[in-house]
Amino acid sequence: xxxxxxxxxxxxxxxxxxxxxxxxxxxxxxxxxxxxxxxxxxxxxxxxxxxxxxxxxxxxxxxxxxxxxxxxxxxxxxxxxxxxxxxxxxxxxxxxxxxxxxxxxxxxxxxxxxxxxxxxxxxxxxxxxxxxxxxxxxxxxxxxxxxxxxxxxxxxxxxxxxxxxxxxxxxxxxxxxxxxxxxxxxxxxxxxxxxxxxxxxxxxxxxxxxxxxxxxxxxxxxxxxxxxxxxxxxxxxxxxxxxxxxxxxxxxxxxxxxxxxxxxxxxxxxxxxxxxxxxxxxxxxxxxxxxxxxxxxxxxx
Amino acid sequence: xxxxxxxxxxxxxxxxxxxxxxxxxxxxxxxxxxxxxxxxxxxxxxxxxxxxxxxxxxxxxxxxxxxxxxxxxxxxxxxxxxxxxxxxxxxxxxxxxxxxxxxxxxxxxxxxxxxxxxxxxxxxxxxxxxxxxxxxxxxxxxxxxxxxxxxxxxxxxxxxxxxxxxxxxxxxxxxxxxxxxxxxxxxxxxxxxxxxxxxxxxxxxxxxxxxxxxxxxxxxxxxxxxxxxxxxxxxxxxxxxxxxxxxxxxxxxxxxxxxxxxxxxxxxxxxxxxxxxxxxxxxxxxxxxxxxxxxxxxxxx
Numbered sequence: 001x002x003x004x005x006x007x008x009x010x011x012x013x014x015x016x017x018x019x020x021x022x023x024x025x026x027x028x029x030x031x032x033x034x035x036x037x038x039x040x041x042x043x044x045x046x047x048x049x050x051x052x053x054x055x056x057x058x059x060x061x062x063x064x065x066x067x068x069x070x071x072x073x074x075x076x077x078x079x080x081x082x083x084x085x086x087x088x089x090x091x092x093x094x095x096x097x098x099x100x101x102x103x104x105x106x107x108x109x110x111x112x113x114x115x116x117x118x119x120x121x122x123x124x125x126x127x128x129x130x131x132x133x134x135x136x137x138x139x140x141x142x143x144x145x146x147x148x149x150x151x152x153x154x155x156x157x158x159x160x161x162x163x164x165x166x167x168x169x170x171x172x173x174x175x176x177x178x179x180x181x182x183x184x185x186x187x188x189x190x191x192x193x194x195x196x197x198x199x200x201x202x203x204x205x206x207x208x209x210x211x212x213x214x215x216x217x218x219x220x221x222x223x224x225x226x227x228x229x230x231x232x233x234x235x236x237x238x239x240x241x242x243x244x245x246x247x248x249x250x251x252x253x254x255x256x257x258x259x260x261x262x263x264x265x266x267x268x269x270x271x272x273x274x275x276x277x278x279x280x281x282x283x284x285x286x287x288x289x290x291x292x293x294x295x296x297x298x299x300x301x
Numbered sequence: 302x303x304x305x306x307x308x309x310x311x312x313x314x315x316x317x318x319x320x321x322x323x324x325x326x327x328x329x330x331x332x333x334x335x336x337x338x339x340x341x342x343x344x345x346x347x348x349x350x351x352x353x354x355x356x357x358x359x360x361x362x363x364x365x366x367x368x369x370x371x372x373x374x375x376x377x378x379x380x381x382x383x384x385x386x387x388x389x390x391x392x393x394x395x396x397x398x399x400x401x402x403x404x405x406x407x408x409x410x411x412x413x414x415x416x417x418x419x420x421x422x423x424x425x426x427x428x429x430x431x432x433x434x435x436x437x438x439x440x441x442x443x444x445x446x447x448x449x450x451x452x453x454x455x456x457x458x459x460x461x462x463x464x465x466x467x468x469x470x471x472x473x474x475x476x477x478x479x480x481x482x483x484x485x486x487x488x489x490x491x492x493x494x495x496x497x498x499x500x501x502x503x504x505x506x507x508x509x510x511x512x513x514x515x516x517x518x519x520x521x522x523x524x525x526x527x528x529x530x531x532x533x534x535x536x537x538x539x540x541x542x543x544x545x546x547x548x549x550x551x552x553x554x555x556x557x558x559x560x561x562x563x564x565x566x567x568x569x570x571x572x573x574x575x576x577x578x579x580x581x582x583x584x585x586x587x588x589x590x591x592x593x594x595x596x597x598x599x600x601x602x
Contacts, residue, residue, distance in 0.1 A: 084530045084563055090500075091416060111499045112529045115392060115416045118498015197419015198412045199391075206507045206532035212562075228413045229385045231507035234532040238539040261513075262385055 001277050002028055002048050002173045004058050004287035006221045006267040009301050017301065020057060020287055024299045027051040028289040032297065035175060041183035041217070042080045042103070044175040049076070049099040049185040052171035060171045061097055062136060064189020066145040069196060072136040074189050075203035076102040081182030081211035086112050088203040089119040094136075096129040099187045102203075104128060112205060148193035170202055172209070172219025176275045184209045184217035184233075191224075200224025206234035213273060215240040216247065222266010222283060230261050232268065240272055247272035255280035302578050303329055303349050303474040305359050305588035307522045307568040310602050318602065321358060321588055325600045328352045329590040332476065333598065342476040342484035342518070343381045343404070350377070350400040350486040353472035361472045362398055363437060365490020367446040370497060373437040375490055376504035377403040382483030382512035387413050389504040390420040395437075397430040400488045403504075405429060413506060449494035471503055473510070473520025477576045485510045485518035485534075492525075501525025507535035516541040516574060517548065523567010523584060531562050533569065541573055548573035556581035 004024055009017060031048040039047075053061025064072040076098035077088035087106025090113070095101050104126040105114060114122055123130060170188040177183075186209040188202040201207035201224035208224070210233035211217035218233040227233070236254040239245050245253060251270055258264035259282060267281025269288055277292045289299035305325055310318060332349040336342075354362025365373040377399035378389035388407025391414070396402050405427040406415060415423055424431060471489040478484075487510040489503040502508035502525035509525070511534035512518035519534040528534070537555040540546050546554060552571055559565035560583060568582025570589055578593045590600035 086530050110526065111496070111501075112526045113500040113505075114496070114498045115500055116498055117417075118496055121497065195412070195415070195419060196422065197415045197417055199414040199416055200412075204414075204505060204507075205529050206505075206535060210532070225411065225413045228506050229387050231511070231532060231535040234507060234535050235539060238536060238543060242539060242543045 001269040001271055001279070001288065001290040002031065002052065002171070003219060003221060003269045004052065004171055005169045006281050006283040006286045007169065008284045010284070021299050023055050023057050024287060024289040025297060028291060028297050028299065031173065031175065032291045035177055038178065040179070041175040041177040041181045042078070044177065045173040045183045045185040046078060046099055046103050048173035049171060049187050050097045053097050053099060053187055056138070058171045059169050059189045060187040064136060065192040066141050067190065067194045067196060070142070070145060072189060073194070074098045074187070075200060076185070076187035077203045077205055077209040078102045078106055078185040079183065079205060079209055079211040080106065081184070081213040081217055084212060086205045088113040088205060090115045090199045090203040091197065092116070092119045092123070094130045094132070095120070095123050096131045096135070099185050101126070101128045102185070113203065115199070144192055170221035172221060172269065174211070174217035174219050174269055174271045176217070176271045180213065182211045182213050182217040182271060182273065184211040184219050186219045201227035204228060206231045208233060210234050210237050212237055212241070216250065216270050216272040218268055218270045220266060220268040221286070222264065226258065226262045226264035226266060230258055230264060232258055232264070236268070236270060246274070247276035247278040251278035251280045255282060258282065302570040302572055302580070302589065302591040303332065303353065303472070304520060304522060304570045304580070305353065305472055306470045307582050307584040307587045308470065309585045311585070322600050324356050324358050325588060325590040326598060329592060329598050329600065332474065333592045336476060336478055339479065341480070342478040342482045343379070345476040345478065346474040346484045346486040347379060347400055347404050349474040350472060350488050351398045354398050354400060354488055357439070359472045360470050360490045361488040365437060366493040367442050368491065368495045368497060371443070371446060373490060375399045375488070376501060377486070377488035378504045378506055378510040379403045379407055379486040380484065380506060380510055380512040381407065382485070382514040382518055385513060387506045389414040389506060391416045391500045391504040392498065393417070393420045393424070395431045395433070396421070396424050397432045397436070400486050402427070402429045403486070414504065416500070445493055471522035473522060473570065475512070475518035475520050475570055475572045477518070477572045481514065483512045483514050483518040483572060483574065485512040485520050487520045502528035505529060507532045509534060511535050511538050513538055513542070514574060517551065517571050519569055519571045521567060521569040522587070523565065527559065527563045527565030527567060531559055531565060533559055533565070537569070537571060547575070548577035548579040552579035552581045556583060559583065
């Protein structure tokens with residue numbers, strides 16, 4: 001299962017919508033082939049999220065939106081449900097694939113999470129690919145930031161600027177491999193015009209991403225603070241492990257919890273310990289695709 | 302309930318142990334008086350954690366251990382169980398009380414978490430007290446870092462240096478007020494000789510700290526990565542909310558979960574929705590104190 005963010009697609013033309021669905025189908029196909037060839041769940045989610053990061057359509061990696069300082073600051077997390085190894089980076093700049101850096105942190109460091117300069121020093125140490133500013137910056141992203149700054153002037157009492165329909169947030173993937181192992185990963189460029197140093201839910205294990213073979217793998221997207229305050233990915237895993245729910249019931253319980261506790265805005269994809277897929281969202285749309293237990297690939301908004 | 306960290310006290314003399322217990326008793330008394338005077342749970346935990354940060358005995362605020370660059374880098378989180386408002390800061394320097402900054406983030410910003418420079422800019426904006434380097438640095442802390450660096454040379458293949466018995470990690474508080482509202486807060490200076498940018502569990506909502514009036518308040522301490530991978534504070538809250546457990550049973554389930562899933566090293570304090578206190582730990586000791594439902598103050602290792 002992969003996703004390309006939650007939000008509204010009202011402003012998109014049919015051609016634009018097709019571009020998004022085609023990208024999801026292509027990357028989903030690559031993930032399926034990778035798993036069919038015997039790859040592990042953690043390899044499959046790293047591959048899919050890396051491909052989503054490389055595509056300028058999505059707000060992660062190359063297509064990341066700009067913060068208040070006209071900089072790209074990216075976050076990513078990855079978790080292996082077989083070992084509970086997890087890695088996360090926040091506020092990194094110039095990294096081609098933040099999910100690859102998160103994977104290296106999970107596999108090569110004793111720690112789980114690194115932020116800012118310290119995370120970027122690890123990228124050099126681990127030989128993770130870096131890219132110059134031109135790779136990330138585009139006229140479209142600069143224009144989008146200008147619009148957000150203008151809107152921000154209208155809502156000066158607030159710390160954030162609603163990113164509205166402009167751009168979907170966050171990408172993610174969850175996989176269940178032929179060993180029965182689960183993995184999940186999430187990556188984002190954050191919010192347009194975000195304050196320097198703000199960390200959303202994507203790099204937080206339990207909020208934006210969680211995987212445990214005894215329950216499920218989850219990747220979330222939406223208004224990050226709602227997912228941090230409910231620790232939603234872990235909550236969904238706990239619904240399965242503590243109440244014995246299946247994927248679709250746990251997904252329903254999860255979205256109800258998000259709504260009841262904080263009126264949360266966003267959604268998630270998940271695969272449970274039996275390989276069953278599910279997703280839920282409170283936003284008008286959640287761009288997603290899935291192949292369930294070797295069946296036909298599906299994608300939709 | 303308050304705690305001053307999990308670990309071993311083998312190296313401490315009876316006089317040193319008494320110093321720790323006296324500090325816990327004094328701060329616990331201040332917290333009790335504050336609640337008896339009608340303060341809210343969130344005010345009480347901010348007061349107690351602030352007092353623990355001001356005491357050089359504890360690894361948080363003024364007594365924070367040094368990172369690999371001979372700097373103090375502090376983390377803190379706070380959560381209001383009545384509203385699910387949460388605030389967290391990581392990697393901040395020169396802030397007298399990181400818990401106060403976390404509280405300001407929870408109350409004044411739309412966001413939950415800020416790291417590094419961005420968090421320190423908020424401290425200026427919100428008028429949170431700052432202190433010069435001399436306030437934090439001491440001969441004892443520099444000597445401790447030298448010992449860790451030497452030990453680090455012996456374990457060069459590892460990213461971390463075990464802080465051993467030298468210093469307890471992390472402080473925290475949980476309170477239940479006369480309105481029946483819960484709150485929790487956690488603060489730390491992190492690990493001795495830690496890598497720049499490493500974030501432990503303390504500032505992560507759900508890992509180091511969680512509070513929800515419908516379940517409990519929790520503050521954890523120990524080897525942070527174990528608590529991040531199990532999202533332990535939220536897991537304990539879910540045991541109460543999803544399985545209807547009381548505090549002491551949920552605490553037992555929580556520590557068993559930590560052990561079974563990741564052989565976790567550390568412990569936690571908690572108060573459930575009925576005001577019942579509990580704590581558990583896998584380390585030899587957990588320095589803690591509590592006043593249960595207006596009863597006698599207690600403290601122990």
